Amino acid sequence: MDPNRPKSMEGDIVDVLLRIKENGTTSFELTFDHIKALKRCSVNGYEIGGGSTVYINAWAIARDPATWEHADEFLPESFLESDLDPRGQTPELIPFGFGRRGCPGIGMAMAEVELALANVVYKFDWGLPVGMKEEDIDFEVLPGITMHKKNDLRLLAKLVIA
Numbered sequence: 001m002d003p004n005r006p007k008s009m010e011g012d013i014v015d016v017l018l019r020i021k022e023n024g025t026t027s028f029e030l031t032f033d034h035i036k037a038l039k040r041c042s043v044n045g046y047e048i049g050g051g052s053t054v055y056i057n058a059w060a061i062a063r064d065p066a067t068w069e070h071a072d073e074f075l076p077e078s079f080l081e082s083d084l085d086p087r088g089q090t091p092e093l094i095p096f097g098f099g100r101r102g103c104p105g106i107g108m109a110m111a112e113v114e115l116a117l118a119n120v121v122y123k124f125d126w127g128l129p130v131g132m133k134e135e136d137i138d139f140e141v142l143p144g145i146t147m148h149k150k151n152d153l154r155l156l157a158k159l160v161i162a
């Protein structure tokens with residue numbers, strides 16, 4: 001680890017793991033200092049004061065029409081032929097952040113999401129409630145740092161494999 005790293009990087013997951021290794025402690029706190037601008041700077045003409053909290057808007061990045069042809073549509077198949085790597089390798093798609101403070105749980109998360117989705121698709125036949133059409137499915141989300149559906153998703157699940 002670089003001993004000259006800025007103070008703002010202290011308390012990240014690397015420090016936490018080192019502390020656990022060195023003193024066997026299991027109580028720790030992660031800081032959010034890494035989302036503060038280290039010094040006054042200008043980005044695309046916007047002046048950012050030193051110490052300002054800066055959030056990267058991953059939602060907007062993932063809907064940039066310069067990258068995505070149908071930015072607001074749910075088209076999972078568009079990833080089949082895509083070179084974009086969600087593991088912080090391509091800035092056009094950063095669900096796990098990137099760099100030193102990027103998500104360390106990425107490997108576990110990718111495996112978990114795949115396993116959970118594979119299980120519900122494998123074990124159930126999914127259908128819409130009587131009278132509901134595909135275009136009635138509501139994709140509205142609540143505002144926030146993490147994304148939650150505004151209204152519950154209502155589907156009919158028929159168990160095919162117990």
Ligand code: HEM
Pocket residue numbers: 012013014030031094095096097098100101102103104105106108109110113
């Ligand atoms: C789909 C699931 C997940 C998503 C989308 C996700 C996304 C993220 C994002 C965007 C960050 C912030 C990165 C940044 O500030 O640049 C983060 C941080 C973090 N994630 Fe995840 N994560 C997921 C699952 C997990 C799992 C399963 C674990 C642990 C087992 C985990 C542990 C952490 C930790 C400890 C941090 C803080 C790292 C730091 O600040 O140094 N995450 N995650």
